[in-house]
Structure formats: C-alpha cells, structure tokens
Amino acid sequence: MLFHEIYGSYFSIVSGVLKEACDNTLTDKRLYEIICEKGFGESMLGIPAALKGGEWPLLTPDMKTPVKRPPSMPLTSLQKRWLKALLSDPRIKLFGISCEGLADIVPLYNQDTFYYFDRYHDGDPFEDESYILHFRKILTAIKEKRLVYISYIDGHGAKSRRICFPWHLEYSSKDDKFRLIATSRQNTWTINLSRITSVEMLERPVFEPTPPKLQTHSLVMELTDERNALERAMLHFSHLKKETVRMSECRYRVTLYYDKDDETEMLIRVLSFGPLIRVISPDRFISLIKERLTKQKSCGLM
Numbered sequence: 001m002l003f004h005e006i007y008g009s010y011f012s013i014v015s016g017v018l019k020e021a022c023d024n025t026l027t028d029k030r031l032y033e034i035i036c037e038k039g040f041g042e043s044m045l046g047i048p049a050a051l052k053g054g055e056w057p058l059l060t061p062d063m064k065t066p067v068k069r070p071p072s073m074p075l076t077s078l079q080k081r082w083l084k085a086l087l088s089d090p091r092i093k094l095f096g097i098s099c100e101g102l103a104d105i106v107p108l109y110n111q112d113t114f115y116y117f118d119r120y121h122d123g124d125p126f127e128d129e130s131y132i133l134h135f136r137k138i139l140t141a142i143k144e145k146r147l148v149y150i151s152y153i154d155g156h157g158a159k160s161r162r163i164c165f166p167w168h169l170e171y172s173s174k175d176d177k178f179r180l181i182a183t184s185r186q187n188t189w190t191i192n193l194s195r196i197t198s199v200e201m202l203e204r205p206v207f208e209p210t211p212p213k214l215q216t217h218s219l220v221m222e223l224t225d226e227r228n229a230l231e232r233a234m235l236h237f238s239h240l241k242k243e244t245v246r247m248s249e250c251r252y253r254v255t256l257y258y259d260k261d262d263e264t265e266m267l268i269r270v271l272s273f274g275p276l277i278r279v280i281s282p283d284r285f286i287s288l289i290k291e292r293l294t295k296q297k298s299c300g301l302m
Helices: 009-022 028-038 043-052 077-087 129-144 229-236 260-271 283-298
Strands: 148-153 159-172 177-184 187-192 196-201 216-224 241-246 251-259 277-281
Touching: 009 028, 009 043, 028 043, 129 148, 129 159, 129 196, 216 229, 216 260, 251 260, 260 283, 277 283
Parallel strands: none
Antiparallel strands: 148 159, 148 196, 159 177, 177 187, 216 251, 216 277, 241 251
16 A cells, blocks of 8 residues: 555545535535646646546535545555554653554564664653653643642752642753753743652642743854755754854854753754864853863763
8 A cells, every 4th residue: 555546646636625525615616726736737627527527426516425424545554654663652652642553563663773873871761650640740731731749859869849830841852851841939940850750730820820931042153064064954953043144155154042951962962063063152162162072082082
C-alpha cells in the first residue's frame, strides 16, 4: 500500500466532492472549485462529465449522493510504520497516546537508530511511573487553568513545597529534560520536572494569575555562510526570536534573544558552528566561550 491508485489525485478529488455531497453543501460551482483545488488542468475535462453524466454513479442530478458516509482514506503502510516509530518515543508516551491498531506494524526506525552527539546523557526518566503521573497532572492543570501544590527537591538538595499557577511545559533537546514555567506570588518560577516529587491539583485561582516574566538575554554574532551555515543556523535557532542583517555576500549579523536559563544550551549550540560564527556581544557570553574552550583544551579535547 505504499503506492496505490486510491492515493492518486482522482480519488482525492472525488473524495472531497462526496464529503460535501454527504453534508448537502455541494453545488455545481463548488464541484468545479474542488476539482481546481485538488486536480490538474485536464481534470476539468473528464471528472465533471463522469460524475454528472452517470459514468461514475456517485452523484444524483440534484447534487446528492447515494453514499451514506463521507469517505475516509486508509493509512498507507509507510504512514503506519512512521506512526509506530513516533509512538515508540518515550516522550510521546507521556501524553497517554495509544498504539492501538498498530500492534503488528514494524516501526520505520528504532530509538537507537540515532546517536545524539550534542545531548547530555542525564535526561529525564520519561518511563518512570511517578514522572509520567506528575507530567500528566501538570498538563491537566495547565489545560484547566488550576493551581497546583508541588513538592520538590531544590537546588541545595532540600525538600520544599510551593503552590503555583502552571503556564507552560518546555522541553530542552540539549538537556533532554522537561521543565515547568509557573508563577507563584507574582514571581516567575522554573523547575525541572525530574526534581518534582509530588503534584496535587487545586481549584482555579480566585484572582487573575500574573503571566510569567522571563528574563531575556540577547546575543549578537557574525556568521560566515560557508558549508550552508546560514541555513543550518536558521534551522538550529528557529524557535528563537531573531534579527538577521546581510553585511556582505557571505557574511551576516544575527541577533538572537533567549531565556537566561538556556544560556548553557546556547553556548553549546553556538560553539557547534566552530569558526563560522564569531560572537560580538555581550562580553559576558564571550568570556563564557573562552572559559569553555580553555577547559576543553586543558582536558585534551582540542
């Protein structure tokens, strides 16, 4: 079923026509619009005549259809294998998505197919039952706009508790960790989910919660567009607000805006481009680069 005629343009066009006919919204004008949207120039020559002339007995003269239910397209073997591969990712399992119906499907790839050379090895325990429970409770609280009472281990290893309003769950691909962005007493609070020991959902707040105020830093760098560096950088930093100015044929000045809690991750990402990126400001970030390079040199990594 990788390449079957039912996935061709003619079947797609007729499927769209029949869906509107089942909803009693099909008109002669709409019929031609669907063919134009989904087909080719020559489709206009054959499909209307076949449908309206009775060669394909799917429409009645009043633009109704004997078909009882709107048609749906079955998934291809390739699509099923792709879904099975995605659903085998432990991070997706956090959302409680079922693999029902895919039991006999061989995944397109396995999780060990990829080697992440730029990721820390102490990622979150995504398959731990307590972690999954905490994740789902927080996600539910975000959707229902409810307060949560969280117990956690702070940065000094001490047990702490806090009532807060959860706003976002963020994932860091470099750290391979989820973190919670919440507000508590009008202060923004960020914590890694792996440090949370219990979550209790409370009622909705009687006051309007204050949105989180994340401290944003800026980074200015010059990029030399060799070995497709510009395209790679735009993809690499696609999730960040940025400004890009062309300075010459192959040199660009890029300004990135990022959350201060992501500074270590930003440092690693920038260094991954080697000499193709030169940081101009701020001086503090330049000092971090020098410290990291000096440490790598002393460890014999350079």
